[in-house]
Amino acid sequence: MSTETYKDVLIGFIFILAEALIFQHLSFIGATPDPLLLFVLWLAMKYDRLKLVLIVAGLSLVQDALFDFWGLNMFSKTLLCFMIFNFVNRRKESRLLIWQIFLVIFMASVIHNLIFLGLTSFIEAYTTGFFPIIFVLGNSLYTALVGAMLFIFKGN
Amino acid sequence: MRFRSFKLSDAKDYIVTALILLFAFAIMIGRHQGGIDTLRKISITSFSLLEEPLSNIRVYRQALNTNTYLQRQNILLQDELSRLRSIEEENKQLRRLLDYQEQSDFDLSPVLIVGKQLDGLNNTLTIDAGTARGIKEGMPLVSSDGLIGKIVLAGKNYSQVMPYYNSLFRISARIQENQANGIVSWTGDRYGELVMDFVPKTIVVDSGYVVETSGNSNQFPAGIPIGRVIRTEPEPGRQIQRIFIEPFVMLADIAEGFVIEFEPDSNRTNLQQEYNQLFE
Numbered sequence: 101m102s103t104e105t106y107k108d109v110l111i112g113f114i115f116i117l118a119e120a121l122i123f124q125h126l127s128f129i130g131a132t133p134d135p136l137l138l139f140v141l142w143l144a145m146k147y148d149r150l151k152l153v154l155i156v157a158g159l160s161l162v163q164d165a166l167f168d169f170w171g172l173n174m175f176s177k178t179l180l181c182f183m184i185f186n187f188v189n190r191r192k193e194s195r196l197l198i199w200q201i202f203l204v205i206f207m208a209s210v211i212h213n214l215i216f217l218g219l220t221s222f223i224e225a226y227t228t229g230f231f232p233i234i235f236v237l238g239n240s241l242y243t244a245l246v247g248a249m250l251f252i253f254k255g256n
Numbered sequence: 257m258r259f260r261s262f263k264l265s266d267a268k269d270y271i272v273t274a275l276i277l278l279f280a281f282a283i284m285i286g287r288h289q290g291g292i293d294t295l296r297k298i299s300i301t302s303f304s305l306l307e308e309p310l311s312n313i314r315v316y317r318q319a320l321n322t323n324t325y326l327q328r329q330n331i332l333l334q335d336e337l338s339r340l341r342s343i344e345e346e347n348k349q350l351r352r353l354l355d356y357q358e359q360s361d362f363d364l365s366p367v368l369i370v371g372k373q374l375d376g377l378n379n380t381l382t383i384d385a386g387t388a389r390g391i392k393e394g395m396p397l398v399s400s401d402g403l404i405g406k407i408v409l410a411g412k413n414y415s416q417v418m419p420y421y422n423s424l425f426r427i428s429a430r431i432q433e434n435q436a437n438g439i440v441s442w443t444g445d446r447y448g449e450l451v452m453d454f455v456p457k458t459i460v461v462d463s464g465y466v467v468e469t470s471g472n473s474n475q476f477p478a479g480i481p482i483g484r485v486i487r488t489e490p491e492p493g494r495q496i497q498r499i500f501i502e503p504f505v506m507l508a509d510i511a512e513g514f515v516i517e518f519e520p521d522s523n524r525t526n527l528q529q530e531y532n533q534l535f536e
Contacts, residue, residue, distance in 0.1 A: 120303065121310055149269045157276045164283070165299040166306075170292060171283035178280065182273045223284050 105155070108143060112159040115139045120166050123246075130231060131238030133246040134209065136163055140177055141184075141208055141247075145192035149185045156181045172223075176215035184208055198248055205247040209240035346511070349400075353512055356400035362477060364514035365389060367397070370414070374421060374447075374507055381405060381417040381507075383515070388412050391515055394475060399513045402481035402504035403427070403469065407515065415515075419507055420450060420482070428473035429482055431499075432466040434459055440467065440482055440501065450483055452499040459497075461488050467501050474520045474528070 115135045123133050140156050147155065160173040167173075188204075196204070213236045286292045357364050371382030385391050387410050397404040397417050405419035406427075418425055421442050429440040429452055436459045438452040452467060465485040471478025483501035490497045 117306070120306060125310070150272055153269065153273050153276060157280070161280075161283075165295070166303050168296060168299060168303075170287035170296070171280040175277055175280035175284065178273060178276050182269070219284065223288050 105147075105151070108146070109155060109159065112136065112139055112143075112155070113162065116159065116163050116166060119163070128242060129238060130234045131242045133242040134212070134239060135243075135246065136160065136173075137177065137180075137209055137212055137243055138205065138247045138250060140181060141188065141205060144181060144185055144188040149182070149189075152181050152185060153178055172216055172219050175219060176212050179215055180208060180212045183211070198251060201251045202244045202248045206240050206244035209243045210236060213239055349512065352400040353514065357514065360514075363517040364398075365391065365517055367391075367513055367515055369417075369511055369513060372507070374419075379419055379421045379507075380408075381419050383407075383415050383417055383513070384413070385515060386411045386413045386415050390517060391415050392519070394520070395518055396469075396476045396480060396516045397513050398480055398516060399505050399510055402483070403476075404505050404507070404510065404513055406476070420503060421447060421507055427476060427482070428470045429467050430470035430472075430478075431455070431459075431461060431485070432468055434461070434465075436461065437470050437472060438499065448502060449486070450501040450503055452501055453491075454496055455499055457490055457495055457497045461485055461497070461499055463487055467499075474524045477516060477518050480516075 115138070119133075119135050123135055126132065136159060140152075140159070143155060144152055146152075157174055157178050160177040164170050164173045217232060217235060283292065287296065353366065357366070365385060367383040367385040369381050370384045371380075373380045381397070381404070383391075383397065391407060391410050393407050393410050395407045397406065397419075403420060405417045405422070405425065407415050408418045409416040420427075420440070423442060423444040425442055427440045428437065430437045431452075436455045438455040440450050440452045442450050455461065463485050467482045467485060469476045469478055469480040469482065481504050483503040485499055486502045487500050488497050489500070
């Protein structure tokens with residue numbers, strides 16, 4: 101693993117900590133953003149699929165451990181990365197507009213949340229805690245909004 | 257015909273992803289079945305350690321919300337307390353009036369003061385009783401503390417009262433302690449002070465003496481308290497003194513009262529008319 105990879109993993113941890121310490125307290129009508137998802141989408145433009153899947157699995161396992169979701173984020177984020185890798189990778193050279201960034205993040209987040217929700221329903225261990233529409237649409241919109249703001253401040 | 261050769265490295269992504277997903281699924285099942293409880297305890301402890309410093313911020317934020325809530329409650333309670341005090345005061349006043357009604361020898365008609373105009377020289381009060389309840393012009397209006405004024409205009413259901421704070425108000429009065437007679441009026445200079453004129457300088461009047469109606473004018477019954485002497489001043493060049501009185505009744509505070517159903521003695525009125533005719 102290169103220094104760059106270590107650095108990115110470290111940044112991933114920071115995103116997870118940011119979610120645990122800040123973003124989960126900034127809920128709006130029950131919706132909270134998923135900053136790790138934003139970071140994962142950014143990583144998809146940087147690494148090949150295998151490396152991406154491994155990094156994302158590790159980071160999302162940490163996220164699961166912190167939030168007591170054990171496997172849910174790991175499964176949904178890994179599957180999401182695997183599915184959208186080609187889509188993101190093909191567009192990494194093109195410069196996207198803010199609404200396109202928003203839309204890409206929103207769609208990715210919706211897919212991620214749907215997988216997550218499907219799993220929770222299947223496992224039947226978490227379903228009581230979620231309000232499905234808020235979780236799928238609210239969280240996705242919030243995440244896309246945060247991503248769009250990050251894009252404005254940080255650029256590509 | 258070309259065959260594409262299968263290499264394991266090409267399928268590496270799929271295999272690794274599948275293994276990861278399988279692993280994730282296994283953890284999920286393990287969590288559900290209580291297989292990773294030790295790990296969960298560790299993760300919860302770690303998360304709690306991370307969260308602990310932030311809890312102070314949440315406590316502070318909660319305290320701000322609580323503070324706002326308590327301030328709102330405080331205002332509501334103050335408002336309620338104020339209303340209760342007002343009711344308590346009204347209750348006391350009504351009790352005093354009831355006691356007064358029971359003790360008094362006069363026929364009293366309880367009334368509410370529904371209007372007050374105390375901002376000029378022509379001050380008036382309005383009460384919620386009129387001729388329909390036997391109220392007539394000239395009847396005195398009193399409270400349990402003393403005299404308020406007299407009816408000057410009686411309508412069917414409402415009457416207008418001239419209070420003692422009116423420059424046209426005159427009443428025959430006496431000092432309770434020495435029975436010295438005089439006329440009480442309001443100069444219009446200041447509120448909280450009435451004057452009693454025509455009391456000879458030779459009569460000693462001290463502050464604290466009680467002034468009441470004398471009944472000599474045949475307009476008011478005798479013995480209605482008016483006020484307390486606060487000071488005296490000799491009238492220069494005359495043999496009389498001016499006595500300043502603090503009235504017992506505070507007009508600004510009263511809300512209820514009694515009309516004394518007093519009518520002048522017709523014999524005295526006729527006698528007075530006959531006397532006046534002698535000099536016409």
